[in-house]
Each structure stands twice: as structure tokens, then as C-alpha cells.
Amino acid sequence: MEHRSAGAGPGGSAAEPFVRIEGITKRFGATVAVNRIDLDIQRSELFCLLGGSGSGKSTLLRMLAGFEQPSEGRILIDGQDMTGVPAYERPVNMMFQSYALFPHMSVSDNVAYGLRRGGVARAEIRKRVADMLDMVKMGDYAQRKPHQLSGGQRQRVALARALVRQPKLLLLDEPLGALDKKLREETQFELMKIQSQLGTTFIVVTHDQDEAMTLASRMGVMQDGRLVQVGGPRDLYEFPVNRFVARFIGAVNLFEAVLIEDEPGHARLRCAETGGVFYVSHGVSGTPGQTMHLALRPEKINLTRDKPDGEENVAPGVIDEIAYLGNLSVYQVRLDTGRLIHVTLPNLDRHEGEAFEIGNRVFCSWGPASAVVLPA
Amino acid sequence: MLRTGRFVTFMALAGLMYLYIPIFIMMVLSFNGSRLVSVWGGFSFKWYGELFSNDQLLNAAWLSIRVAGFSATLAVILGTLAGYVLTRFGPFRGRVLMAGMVTAPLVMPEVITGLSLLLLFVAMEDFIGWPQGRSITTIVISHATFCMAYVAIVVQSRLAQMDGVLEEAAQDLGARPWRAFIDVTLPMLAPALISGWLLAFTLSFDDLVISSFVSGPGSSTLPMVIFSKVRLGVSPDVNALATILIGFVGTCVFVYSWRAGRRMRMREDA
Numbered sequence: 001m002e003h004r005s006a007g008a009g010p011g012g013s014a015a016e017p018f019v020r021i022e023g024i025t026k027r028f029g030a031t032v033a034v035n036r037i038d039l040d041i042q043r044s045e046l047f048c049l050l051g052g053s054g055s056g057k058s059t060l061l062r063m064l065a066g067f068e069q070p071s072e073g074r075i076l077i078d079g080q081d082m083t084g085v086p087a088y089e090r091p092v093n094m095m096f097q098s099y100a101l102f103p104h105m106s107v108s109d110n111v112a113y114g115l116r117r118g119g120v121a122r123a124e125i126r127k128r129v130a131d132m133l134d135m136v137k138m139g140d141y142a143q144r145k146p147h148q149l150s151g152g153q154r155q156r157v158a159l160a161r162a163l164v165r166q167p168k169l170l171l172l173d174e175p176l177g178a179l180d181k182k183l184r185e186e187t188q189f190e191l192m193k194i195q196s197q198l199g200t201t202f203i204v205v206t207h208d209q210d211e212a213m214t215l216a217s218r219m220g221v222m223q224d225g226r227l228v229q230v231g232g233p234r235d236l237y238e239f240p241v242n243r244f245v246a247r248f249i250g251a252v253n254l255f256e257a258v259l260i261e262d263e264p265g266h267a268r269l270r271c272a273e274t275g276g277v278f279y280v281s282h283g284v285s286g287t288p289g290q291t292m293h294l295a296l297r298p299e300k301i302n303l304t305r306d307k308p309d310g311e312e313n314v315a316p317g318v319i320d321e322i323a324y325l326g327n328l329s330v331y332q333v334r335l336d337t338g339r340l341i342h343v344t345l346p347n348l349d350r351h352e353g354e355a356f357e358i359g360n361r362v363f364c365s366w367g368p369a370s371a372v373v374l375p376a
Numbered sequence: 377m378l379r380t381g382r383f384v385t386f387m388a389l390a391g392l393m394y395l396y397i398p399i400f401i402m403m404v405l406s407f408n409g410s411r412l413v414s415v416w417g418g419f420s421f422k423w424y425g426e427l428f429s430n431d432q433l434l435n436a437a438w439l440s441i442r443v444a445g446f447s448a449t450l451a452v453i454l455g456t457l458a459g460y461v462l463t464r465f466g467p468f469r470g471r472v473l474m475a476g477m478v479t480a481p482l483v484m485p486e487v488i489t490g491l492s493l494l495l496l497f498v499a500m501e502d503f504i505g506w507p508q509g510r511s512i513t514t515i516v517i518s519h520a521t522f523c524m525a526y527v528a529i530v531v532q533s534r535l536a537q538m539d540g541v542l543e544e545a546a547q548d549l550g551a552r553p554w555r556a557f558i559d560v561t562l563p564m565l566a567p568a569l570i571s572g573w574l575l576a577f578t579l580s581f582d583d584l585v586i587s588s589f590v591s592g593p594g595s596s597t598l599p600m601v602i603f604s605k606v607r608l609g610v611s612p613d614v615n616a617l618a619t620i621l622i623g624f625v626g627t628c629v630f631v632y633s634w635r636a637g638r639r640m641r642m643r644e645d646a
Contacts, residue, residue: 067544087547100545104563113559114549165549 016079018043018201019064019169023073026059026225033059035225036073041218046195046202048212050248051222057205060222061171064203065094078168088117093167097174099158101146107157108133108142114165132160135194152183159191163198172204176211188214209249213237221245237297242376246295253301253341255294259286267373269294274315275337281368286375293374298342300370303331303362314365317341319358331356333364399622406615413610423616430613433601437617440581440598443512447519448576452569454520455527455576460561462528463535464543481525490589493518497590510592518590519583523576530575534568535561 017040026034034056041047051057062068064075066087075082082090093114101110108129115125133139136156146154155175162170175191176184192215195202206212212219213233220230221244229241240246243254257269260277262284269278269292278294286292308314320340321332324347331343343364349355356362406424410417427433458478462471481489497507497514507513542564546556562569584599591597596604602614 065548067547087544088550088552092548094545094548096541096545098539098541100539100541102542102545102560113546113551117550117555161549 017041018045018078019203020076021060021064021073022076024060024063024070024075025072026056026063026068027071032225034063034070037225037227039220039227039230041201041203044196044199044201046192046204046215046217048216048219049203049205049222050207050209050212050219052207052248054224055222056225057207057222058173061094061173061203061205064169065092065171066090091168092171093162093165093169094171094173095158095162095175097177099146099154099178101154101157101161103146105145106142107138107144107146107149110146110157111161111164114161118165128164132164133157136160151178151180152187155179155187159194163194163200167200169201169203172202174206175204177206177208184211191215213249221248223248238372240295240372240374242374243293243295246372246374251298251342251344253296253298255296257292257294259284259288259290259292262286262288266368268312269373273337273339274335274341276315277312278371279312279368280371280373284373293376295372295374296341296366296370298330298344299328301341301343301364301366303333303343303345303356303364305360305362307363308365313368313370314363315341316361316363319356319360319362322356322358329355333362335364402615403619403622405612406619408612408615411612413612413615423612424620427613427616427620433598433613433617436596436598436601439512439595443515443519443587443597444577444580446516447523447580448573450516450520451523451527451576451580452573455524455572456531456565456569458524458528459531459535460557463532464540478528479525481522482529484522486522486583486585489522490518490586493521493586494589510590510595512595514590514592515587515595515597518586519576519580522586523579526575526579527569527572530568530572531565534565538564 019039019041021037021039021041024034024037025032037060049057049060059068063070064077064082066082066085066089069084077091080091102113105113111129111132112125115128120128130139130142133142136159138153138156138160141149141153141157146157149157155178159175162172172191176187179187188211191202204212204215206215216233218230218232219236221228221236223244229236229245231239236245236249240249246252246254255271255273255278257271257273257278259267260270261268264283266282267280267284267286269280270276271278271294284292307316315335315337317333317335319331320334323330323332326347328344328346331345333341333343335341341364347355405413407419407421408415408417409420409422458474462475462478465471493514494510497510500506501508507517538561542560543553543556546560547553551559582599583597584603587597587600591600598617602617605611605614
């Protein structure tokens with residue numbers, strides 16, 4: 001059977017989600033790998049599932065591919081219920097983490113395999129395989145065997161093989177995990193280019209938050225089988241819903257604080273760890289006396305030698321350690337309370353000049369909209 | 377680096393001589409012109425001529441080759457299915473029991489296997505009238521039974537090394553499970569199947585005990601004929617037959633390892 005993404009399927013209106021995951025649960029014996037996940041993905045979206053190992057992201061992907069059957073719930077792709085549809089009949093293709101190229105077949109036979117199984121005419125197979133290999137810039141390697149290719153080349157062949165059937169949905173399991181850093185960055189942008197060129201819906205599973213941030217139009221963070229938060233990269237970075245998400249996406253300083261004042265327009269929290277008061281420019285809808293958590297990103301903290309105006313959103317300390325990273329420096333500051341926090345500042349000046357040194361006494365300060373208040 | 381001293385060289389040579397001198401002596405004696413096995417009577421092809429006019433030996437050899445070929449093929453088919461189920465079907469009910477039962481013939485004394493198969497065949501003949509008497513059919517069935525265990529083990533270990541993800545990839549690309557098995561699993565399994573077939577062929581070819589139980593009149597395998605001849609005194613045409621077999625097997629092994637070596641070098645060059 002041959003699947004084409006062209007043309008709207010049944011119920012393919014603009015408002016209808018292209019992939020709908022409804023109350024999906026997967027149990028392996030007593031363990032719950034995926035726990036009641038609901039998720040809608042739009043047509044032509046590049047969606048990233050982000051999570052640590054054992055978070056259930058790969059299991060969810062395998063259920064989309066049809067290698068695992070959900071214990072509860074159902075998956076709809078382009079309006080079609082996928083329950084009971086085996087992997088070989090789904091309009092879905094997958095790019096495996098290990099690429100899973102057939103070692104006894106040449107590059108072009110690997111790419112042609114899906115078309116041959118789909119009963120495509122021989123002349124058309126030849127043309128589509130050649131076009132696809134050209135697109136991933138592997139046209140010159142068509143007759144090679146997989147073991148004669150480098151890691152990056154194998155990755156391209158795997159991508160071509162997964163795309164040549166024109167699937168409605170492409171699943172990518174850690175697509176760049178096996179590549180070195182430089183190649184990974186180049187490939188990220190290429191992957192995005194191919195995705196927007198073809199308009200195929202991509203679901204990428206990754207544990208690398210940088211990769212997810214670069215690739216995704218939207219992403220979902222998974223923890224212990226649950227989908228904790230879904231949103232754009234900016235939503236997840238600036239408005240994490242809990243400490244797990246805040247920690248998982250980017251670096252963060254987390255504090256525990258007690259709510260002492262909560263008004264519609266502002267709130268104050270006393271924090272023993274900084275020895276001061278956090279003032280945030282919005283209400284937090286809590287009860288005074290309640291313990292809450294604050295997330296403060298390192299780049300949202302400023303360092304000054306002189307004490308800034310005001311008594312709130314400031315903490316004095318001493319520079320403990322400096323890591324120079326070129327574009328910016330990470331300062332580890334030991335607050336007077338003993339707590340260590342991280343601050344990053346851009347290296348605006350090429351000369352050391354006025355730069356801070358280890359042992360300098362500094363004041364850390366931040367704005368009223370910098371810290372995120374987290375209920376959990 | 378271990379220094380190969382005289383002692384090590386000597387021990388290696390002694391070991392190899394221990395293994396090969398008996399065979400060498402037998403090969404030399406096959407060209408012996410004398411009727412007495414232990415007395416050298418000059419070089420002669422006499423026993424080869426004698427061998428090719430000895431219908432009993434030739435028929436037995438041809439029977440053994442057919443039995444080994446059929447039972448090795450049967451064992452490869454059944455053993456592959458068993459090995460595949462044991463490695464790829466996950467933890468199904470009774471898996472451990474099945475694994476044990478598939479490999480049990482490896483450790484079962486041949487006398488017991490032979491006797492129980494004989495009893496089975498007799499009982500089957502009484503109840504369903506098949507197999508009629510003891511013949512090449514019963515030998516093939518018996519040999520396939522114990523050879524299958526060896527094939528299952530070879531296939532199982534090969535499959536365990538192989539990534540199951542390749543079969544998933546084939547299914548993902550639209551191949552039904554059976555098609556994925558033929559297109560992907562089988563080609564990658566081929567080396568294991570070939571070595572499993574050769575192993576089964578060899579085991580069947582030189583089996584004496586089980587064949588003795590389940591063979592009938594007119595279906596004596598080569599080991600059975602040789603064994604019965606030797607009981608009446610060694611006849612030099614057996615030496616000639618053995619020399620031909622060794623020459624054949626030696627050539628096969630040589631060609632196979634030469635081709636394998638060449639393939640390996642080609643892979644390195646690429």
C-alpha cells in the first residue's frame with residue numbers, strides 16, 4: 001500500500017488536528033510506561049518530544065509507529081483510527097536511532113525497499129529513489145553498502161529511506177544522537193529545511209534540549225510517562241510549569257520561598273536561601289504562608305560592584321568560580337547565606353579590563369519579571 | 377608478546393601429530409598393494425578399483441549422503457523456526473520449557489534417543505500404518521530430530537547478535553512480518569544457516585548409534601556398513617573410501633576458508 005500526504009483525508013479540515021492522541025496509556029506488566037497522554041499535533045508541524053531516559057517518550061513513538069499497542073486510549077492520524085492497524089499498514093514511517101539500514105543492501109536498494117513493498121512501478125521507483133538521494137546529497141553513493149558510509153552519510157540514507165514513501169507522518173527517534181557536535185548542528189538546519197520543503201509532519205524524540213529548542217515549532221516535555229508541559233520553545237523556557245521542566249530546559253537557579261504578600265498586581269516572597277525578598281510583578285494566587293518555588297535563569301541576573309537601589313530582588317555574595325565560554329562567562333557566586341548560584345553575563349568587551357575576578361564582592365540583582373513562581 | 381620457545385613449538389607439533397598421524401597412516405595404507413592391512417606391499421590403486429566395484433559400500437555411501445542431505449535440510453528449516461521463536465517472540469508462556477526441550481537432544485544419550493524413536497516408529501506403524509517398516513524415511517526423521525537442536529542453537533546465537541530493529545524497519549517500510557523475515561532476517565542469517573546445515577550434515581553422516589536403531593533391511597548407512605565390515609577384519613577398500621571422503625571434505629574446507637578470507641580482505645579494502 002502506498003501513502004501520499006497530498007490531499008486532505010477524511011476530516012482533514014484546518015481546525016482538526018492531524019495527529020490526535022487520546023488518553024493513551026501503556027503498561028508493561030506492573031510498570032506504566034506511558035500514562036494517560038492527550039496530545040494534538042497539527043499538519044506540517046515539527047513537534048519534539050523531550051524527556052530523559054525512561055520518561056516514556058520512545059514508547060509513545062513506538063505506539064505511533066505501530067510497534068506497540070496502547071493498553072488504553074487511541075491514536076488518530078489524519079482522522080483515521082489507528083487502533084489495530086499494524087505498522088506495515090500505517091501511513092507513518094520512522095527513522096530509527098541506530099538508522100537500521102539493511103547491511104546486505106546497497107544505499108539505493110535500502111531507499112527503494114519501501115517503494116518495492118508498496119508495489120510502485122519499477123521506472124517510478126528508480127526516479128523517486130534518485131530524487132530522494134539527490135535531496136539528501138547522497139546521489140553519488142547510491143551503489144555503496146551501509147558499512148562503507150560515515151555516520152553522517154548513514155543518517156542521510158536513513159532519512160531518505162523514511163521519506164521516500166511520502167508518509168503522512170515521519171517519526172524520528174534521536175535523529176542526531178549518533179553524530180558529533182559540529183555535524184549535529186549542520187544537520188539540524190538541514191532537517192528543518194527538508195521538513196518545510198516537503199511539509200511532512202515530523203515528530204522527533206530527543207533527550208537533548210538544545211536540539212529540541214532548535215528544531216521544534218512546538219515541544220512536549222515528558223516525565224515518568226506523563227506529558228508535563230506542551231508549548232513553544234519560548235513558553236517552556238520562560239514559563240515552565242514546574243521545577244522539573246525548569247531544570248530540564250536550560251540552566252536554572254531554584255529557590256524555596258514563603259509567600260508573604262499576594263495581590264492581583266504583585267507578590268512578595270521571603271527566601272531564606274538568598275536572605276532577602278523576591279518581588280514579582282504579578283499575583284500568584286496562593287495563600288500567605290504557603291511555600292512556593294522560584295526559578296531564576298542565570299542570564300536574567302545582573303552583577304554589580306555597588307549595591308543597587310531597593311531592598312528587594314537583590315542578594316550580596318562573593319565570586320567563587322568563573323567559566324569563560326567565549327561568547328559569555330558563567331559566574332558561580334556564593335551568596336552570604338552560603339547558597340551557590342549561577343550567573344551568566346555576555347562578554348561585551350574583548351579586554352579583561354573591568355571584568356569580575358574570583359573573590360570580588362558583588363551584588364546579584366534581577367527584575368520583577370525575571371523570576372518564575374512555581375507551585376511545585 | 378609471548379616468545380615462542382622450543383617447548384611451545386614442540387608441544388604444538390606433538391598435538392597436531394597426535395590428531396593427524398592416524399588419518400595420515402590410513403591414507404597411506406589406502407595405497408597399500410598388500411591384502412594385509414599392516415604389511416606394506418608396494419604402492420597401488422588396487423583398493424580404489426576394488427572400492428568402485430564394491431556395490432555394498434558405494435550404495436551405503438550414497439544412502440548416507442542422501443540421508444545427511446535430507447535431514448540437514450529438514451533440521452535447518454525446523455531449527456531456524458525454533459531459534460526464531462525463542463529469540464524474537466518475547467517472553468511467551470512456556471518459553472523456558474520450549475527452550476529446554478529444543479536443546480535437550482544435545483545432552484540426551486544417543487542410545488536413549490535411538491531406542492525411544494524406534495519405539496515411536498513401531499507404535500506409529502501399529503496405529504496409523506506409517507512409516508511402514510524401518511527405512512531411509514525413519515533415519516531421516518531421527519537425524520533431523522537431533523540435528524535440529526544444533527541448528528536451533530546456532531541460529532539462536534546469530535539472532536541474538538542481530539538487531540531486531542532491522543525487522544521492525546522492514547515492517548515500518550510496508551513489509552508484512554513474513555516478508556520482513558525473508559527480505560531481511562534470512563539474508564543476514566545465511567552464514568548461520570550454512571554452518572548449521574554443514575554441522576547437521578556432518579552429524580548425520582557419521583551417526584552410527586541412532587541409525588542402528590531406526591534403520592531397516594536394505595537401508596544401512598555408511599558408518600553401519602564400515603562398522604560391520606571392521607568387525608570381520610579391516611578391509612583396505614574402507615581405507616580408500618575414507619581417503620576419498622577426507623580429500624573431498626578437505627577441499628571444501630580449503631575453498632570455503634579461501635573465499636571467506638578473500639571476502640574479508642575485500643571488505644577491508646573498501
